[in-house]
Structures are given as structure tokens and as C-alpha cells.
Amino acid sequence: xxxxxxxxxxxxxxxxxxFLVSSAVGIVLSCTALTLQTITRNxxxxxxxxxxxxxxxxGRIFSMFLHVGPSQLFSLMGSLLGLGxxxxxxxxxxxxxxxxxxxxxxxNSVLSSGISLISLYLYTSASSVLSWTLxxxxxxxxxxxxxxxxxxxLCLLLVSRSKKLDLLTLSxxxxxxxxxxxxxxxxxxxxxxxLAGSLVSSIFGVFSFIGVAAPNMARQxxxxxxxxxxxxxxxxxxxxxxxxxxxxxxIIPGLEVPTGLIVSFVGAVFYLYFFWRTPHDHxx
Amino acid sequence: MIILPEINFSYGSEFxxxxxxxxxxxxxxxxxxxxxxxxxxxxxxxxxxxxxARSPKVMWxxxxxxxxxxxxxxxxxxxxxxxNFTVRDYLxxxxxxxxxxxxxxxxxxxxxxxxKMGSLSSGWLQRVFIARILMQDTPYIxxxxxxxxxxxxxxxxxxxxxxxxxxxxMIVSSHDLSFLSSLxxxxxxxxxxxxxxxxxxxxxxxxxxxxxxxxxxxx
Numbered sequence: 001x002x003x004x005x006x007x008x009x010x011x012x013x014x015x016x017x018x019f020l021v022s023s024a025v026g027i028v029l030s031c032t033a034l035t036l037q038t039i040t041r042n043x044x045x046x047x048x049x050x051x052x053x054x055x056x057x058x059g060r061i062f063s064m065f066l067h068v069g070p071s072q073l074f075s076l077m078g079s080l081l082g083l084g085x086x087x088x089x090x091x092x093x094x095x096x097x098x099x100x101x102x103x104x105x106x107x108n109s110v111l112s113s114g115i116s117l118i119s120l121y122l123y124t125s126a127s128s129v130l131s132w133t134l135x136x137x138x139x140x141x142x143x144x145x146x147x148x149x150x151x152x153x154l155c156l157l158l159v160s161r162s163k164k165l166d167l168l169t170l171s172x173x174x175x176x177x178x179x180x181x182x183x184x185x186x187x188x189x190x191x192x193x194x195l196a197g198s199l200v201s202s203i204f205g206v207f208s209f210i211g212v213a214a215p216n217m218a219r220q221x222x223x224x225x226x227x228x229x230x231x232x233x234x235x236x237x238x239x240x241x242x243x244x245x246x247x248x249x250x251i252i253p254g255l256e257v258p259t260g261l262i263v264s265f266v267g268a269v270f271y272l273y274f275f276w277r278t279p280h281d282h283x284x
Numbered sequence: 285m286i287i288l289p290e291i292n293f294s295y296g297s298e299f300x301x302x303x304x305x306x307x308x309x310x311x312x313x314x315x316x317x318x319x320x321x322x323x324x325x326x327x328x329x330x331x332x333x334x335x336x337a338r339s340p341k342v343m344w345x346x347x348x349x350x351x352x353x354x355x356x357x358x359x360x361x362x363x364x365x366x367x368n369f370t371v372r373d374y375l376x377x378x379x380x381x382x383x384x385x386x387x388x389x390x391x392x393x394x395x396x397x398x399x400k401m402g403s404l405s406s407g408w409l410q411r412v413f414i415a416r417i418l419m420q421d422t423p424y425i426x427x428x429x430x431x432x433x434x435x436x437x438x439x440x441x442x443x444x445x446x447x448x449x450x451x452x453x454m455i456v457s458s459h460d461l462s463f464l465s466s467l468x469x470x471x472x473x474x475x476x477x478x479x480x481x482x483x484x485x486x487x488x489x490x491x492x493x494x495x496x497x498x499x500x501x502x503x
Contacts, residue, residue, distance in 0.1 A: 041364065166377055169366035173333045176353035177420065178378065223400055224373040 014139065022137045022245040022259065023238035024148050026210065028200045030237030031155040031230055032193035033211030038165050038226065039189055040101055043219075046211030047197030050100075050190070051107035055082020056201040057132055058111050061118050072144065075202035082107055083194045097186070135207035135260025137245045147199045154196035155234075161189060162226035207260045210240055213267035220274045240267055285309040286330060286424075286455075287348070289338035293329065301325050301477040310470035311453040312446075314485070316461070317474035317496050323457035324361065326474065327426050330455060331356045342424065357420035361428040363413050367402030371412050374401055379419035387415040391445065407438035414445055418452075425454045431463050443467060465489065 004012065033046035040049070047053065059078020063071040090103035119129040140148065158165075164185050167175045172182050201207075214237035215229065222232050244263035249256055286308040294300035301322040315323040328334040332351040339350040349355075357378075365374055371393065375384050388394055391411050396404070404412065410430065417425055431439045443466050446454070458464060464471065464485060471488040473481030473496035481492035488496075 038366075166373075169364070169369065170377065171360050171362075171364040173328065173331065173353070173358050173360060174363065176333055177331070177356050177358045177422075179354055219368045223368050223370050225369075 017139060018137065018245060019242050021140055021148065022241040024152055025137065025200055025204060025207070026214070026237035026239070026241030027234040028148075028151045028155055028196050029207055029211040029241075030214035030233040031158050032197045034215040034226070034229055034233050035158050035165065035189055035193040037215055038168055039186060040097055041169075042101075043216055044212055045101075046208075047193060047201075048108065048206065048208065048211075049104045050194045050197070051082030051086040051104050051111060052079045052194055052197045053082075053201045053206040054108050054111035054115060055079040055085075056198065057115050057129070057206060058082070058118075059202070060132055060205075061115060061129055065118065072147070072202050076147075076198055079198035079202055082111055083198065100190075131258050132205045134258040135201075135205040135263070137204060137241070137248070137259040140203065144203050147203060151196040151199040154192050154199075157192050158189065158196075159227065159230045161185075162230060165189070165226040205258075205260060207241075207263055209264045209267045209271075210237060213271040214240060217271055217274050220277070240270065285343040285348075286351075287341040288330070289336075289340060291326075291329060291336055291338075293325065293334070293336050295325075299325075299477060301329075303479045306472070306479065306482065308455065308470065308472075311455070312467050313455045313470040313472065314464045314468040315455065315457040315472050315474060316459060316464060316488075318459065320476075321474040321496075322477045323474055324428055326472075327358075327428055327455065327457050331358055331426050333358075344423075355422060355424055357417040357422045357425045359413055359417055359425070359427040359430055361432060363409075365401050367400065369401050370398050371401060371404070372397040374412065375416055375419060378416045379421065383419040383421065387419045390418065390448070391415045406433040407435070407441070410434060410438065410442060411445075414442070418449070423451070423453055425452050427454060427456045429458055429460075430456065431458065431460045439463065461489075461493075 029046065036045050036047060036049060037043050056075045056079035059075040059081070060071050062078065063069055063074035068074070086100065086104045086107045089106060090100035093099070115129070115133070164180060167178050167180050168185065168189075170178070176182055215233040217236050218229055218232035222228055241259070241263055244266045245259045247266065248259040248262045251257055251262070288303060288306040288308070290305050291301060291303040293302075299320070299322070303326070315326055317323055325334065329336055330340055330351060332339070332353050332355075341348045342351045342355050344355055372384070375387065375397075379387075388397065391414060393411060393415055396408060396412070401409070401412070410433070417427075431442060434442060439460075443463065446467060456463075456467070468485040471481060471483060471485050471492065472479060473488065473492055475496055480495040481488060483492060
């Protein structure tokens with residue numbers, strides 16, 4: 001790069017980019033999880049619910065196994081396949097949200113056993129499969145940056161539906177009296193958040209818990225509408241992710257621990273701290 | 285005025301609701317009957333939440349139109365809400381700040397606006413729900429068992445509040461007969477998915493009651 005010392009290049013090209021990447025991932029995971037938590041009325045849900053994450057890992061393993069690529073594309077296809085299976089299974093005999101959740105759990109479980117089966121017999125790459133299920137922040141290619149930007153734009157779309165999401169906290173019938181086209185709105189929000197989640201997990205693998213932790217930590221500080229909640233959840237998610245990434249790079253000199261491992265740990269500790277710190281009768 | 289067509293509606297083979305053509309033009313109308321008699325299903329059909337072969341008609345701004353949810357404010361038996369919303373956040377779902385101000389004064393909710401929904405008792409929650417229903421500012425209101433979680437005092441308050449709005453055309457599902465006797469103008473009695481009584485509350489207590497509930501029902 002122009003007129004930069006190697007140190008400057010290191011900072012600009014490596015550190016700042018990594019900070020941006022990890023923050024973007026944190027934002028996407030938090031926004032999608034918040035949306036899904038509202039739709040399913042369950043504070044303990046994130047995008048892994050829809051079969052997206054295990055699909056992504058399976059796609060990736062497939063591409064490694066068959067030596068075809070690019071692996072990100074396979075991963076994306078895998079996660080879309082997982083999503084499709086969840087939607088298909090969830091729409092049998094009705095189309096309520098509980099069916100979808102159950103279908104997601106089933107698809108996740110089936111795909112996970114597929115992952116375990118394959119990784120058991122692919123002796124040489126079992127550890128890389130494991131590092132995949134943990135999630136790994138890294139410097140990305142420009143194509144991958146495009147995918148991240150698309151995921152962020154999908155999140156903006158979710159944020160633009162904040163008012164509708166507020167109404168979706170009511171029962172189906174109450175939301176309908178306030179002008180919500182329930183099925184249409186649900187389909188839009190589910191598809192958007194699942195796509196955003198797929199894009200991220202197809203590039204970086206699976207980050208567990210941060211999607212659950214960020215909105216819940218935000219709930220300890222602020223109350224109310226989704227516009228506010230998206231903002232604070234994103235802020236917390238991005239910070240947690242960026243902080244964990246720095247930690248992951250420096251905790252063992254010369255060795256990079258997968259960020260997903262650190263973020264689950266850091267997220268859990270922070271979550272516990274904030275949860276215990278505030279009275280939580282409102283979680284009844 | 286609400287015109288119900290002949291309704292034949294069923295959930296699988298377990299339950300079916302069969303009603304003749306009925307006109308509802310006195311309010312509050314009470315749908316009474318034992319559990320599982322089809323009161324909630326009928327409310328949902330009136331509100332357009334459940335589609336039937338022929339749609340009920342609702343008088344809306346001098347026109348008789350096919351029913352749809354936005355004609356109504358609806359209070360389900362167990363309303364769902366985000367426990368992390370404050371009362372203010374919750375109420376603002378149904379209208380703007382002016383509507384909020386009016387409803388809050390009406391129901392004395394001034395000191396509760398910043399409380400979280402998850403921290404309210406059943407009685408105060410019910411007040412907040414009623415405030416929301418009033419804020420929706422629709423001429424028709426559907427309520428499903430609004431007294432079921434209330435103690436006698438809170439129930440009396442609810443009756444007092446609702447009597448302040450005679451212009452609101454309410455349809456209430458309830459098996460609370462004292463609630464019916466203090467508010468009701470018209471009764472539809474359901475039993476096992478069949479309409480077994482329509483008429484005034486007074487006649488209902490004289491003669492209709494034994495068709496709706498088991499004989500020897502104690503009031």
C-alpha cells in the first residue's frame with residue numbers, strides 16, 4: 001500500500017479490518033437472533049434454530065471431502081438446504097411457529113449427527129471440522145466482504161421492520177387487529193434473518209451463544225421497542241465479538257484460538273454477570 | 285350491527301360449530317356457555333381471524349362489509365405481551381401519544397407508565413389491556429373471558445370502567461353470569477357448538493339458562 005510502513009499496513013490492513021469483520025459478524029448474529037426471539041416468543045433462540053448453522057458446517061465438510069470448492073459456496077448451499085428442510089418440515093399439516101421450531105430442532109439434530117458421522121470417519125480432518133463448528137474470525141476476500149455487506153443490508157431490512165416486530169410481541173389475533181398481515185410478515189422476517197445468518201455461518205462457521213447473549217444483555221439495560229433493542233443488541237454483539245477476537249489472537253502467543261470458543265466463554269460470563277446484577281422478576 | 289351467516293365450522297372431527305343466520309344489534313352482546321362450547325371460536329370468526337365459507341358482515345361507517353380484523357379491538361383470554369416492554373411501550377403499540385394520554389387518564393394509569401409489563405399484577409394488567417383496547421379506537425370490541433383472572437374487587441372495577449363507554453359495541457365471551465347480569469344487553473347461549481339460546485339477559489336467567497348450562501346450575 002501507498003507510503004505506509006509495514007507496521008501501518010499491519011494496523012490498517014490487518015487489525016482494523018479484523019475489527020470491522022468481527023463487529024459485522026456480531027451485529028448480524030445479534031439482529032437475527034433478536035428477530036427470531038421475538039417471532040418465537042423465546043428469549044433463548046438464535047439463528048441455529050432454523051437448521052442454518054449445522055447446514056453450513058455440513059456443506060463445508062462436503063466440499064472438503066469431495067475436494068470441490070469454493071467451500072463458502074457449498075457452505076451457503078448447505079445452510080440454505082438446512083433452512084429449506086426446516087421450512088418444508090415445518091409446513092406439514094399447518095403453518096404455526098411451534099411447528100417450525102420443532103422442525104428446526106429435528107433438522108439440526110439430523111444434520112449434526114451427519115456432521116459427527118462424517119468427521120468420525122474423516123480422520124485427518126476431524127480437528128478442522130471441530131474448529132469449524134466453533135466459528136473462526138479471519139481476514140476475508142473481497143467476495144466474502146460482499147457477502148458480509150449483504151448480510152448487513154438484510155439486517156437493515158430487519159431494523160426497518162421494527163414497528164411490525166413490536167406488534168408481533170402481541171398474540172396473532174391482536175396483531176391482526178392492528179393491521180399486521182401475520183403470515184406474510186412472519187415469512188419475510190424469518191427468511192431475511194435466516195439468509196443473513198446463513199451468509200455469516202457459511203464464511204466463518206458457527207458462533208454459539210453470542211446471538212442469545214447480546215439481546216438478553218441489552219434487555220438488562222433498556223426496555224421497549226425493537227428499534228432501540230436492535231441498536232443496543234448490535235452494539236453489545238459487535239463489542240463482544242471484537243473483544244473476543246482480540247483475546248483469541250493474544251491469549252496464547254503464536255497460536256490463534258478460534259474466536260467462537262472465546263466468544264461463547266466471554267458471552268456466558270458477561271451474561272451471567274448482568275443477569276445476576278439486575279433484579280429479574282420480569283423474566284417470570 | 286353484525287350479521288352472522290349460517291356457520292358450519294369444524295376443527296377436525298373433535299369439534300364443530302353450527303349456527304343459524306343471526307343478527308347482533310344490541311351491545312354488549314354476551315356469548316355464554318360452558319368451556320368448549322365454541323365461544324372463543326365464534327369470537328374469532330366474528331373478528332375475521334378464522335375464515336369461514338361465508339364471511340360475517342359488519343356495519344362499518346354506514347356500509348355493510350365483510351368482516352376483517354382491523355374493524356375490531358380484541359382482548360384474548362390470555363393476552364400475550366413482551367415482559368420487557370414498559371406499560372408505555374405496550375400502549376403505544378395501539379395508538380399515538382394523544383390516545384395514550386386519554387386512555388391513561390380514563391384508567392388512572394399515570395403512575396404505572398414506566399413499570400415493566402412483567403411486574404404487574406393481574407388486576408393492573410387487565411387495566412392496561414383495557415386501556416390498549418380503548419386506544420385502538422374501533423367501534424367494535426371483542427373480549428374473551430375478561431374476568432377470569434380477576435378478584436371480585438377488580439371485576440367490579442372492570443364493570444365500572446366498561447360501563448363508561450356505552451358507545452363501544454362489545455361482544456364478550458364469558459361464563460361469569462354476574463358479569464353478564466351487570467353489563468349484558470343481548471345473550472347468545474352456546475352448548476356443544478350449537479346455538480341454544482338468543483335473547484335478552486332477563487329471559488335468559490328465567491328460562492334459557494338451563495339449556496346452556498347443566499340443570500341445577502347455581503348462580
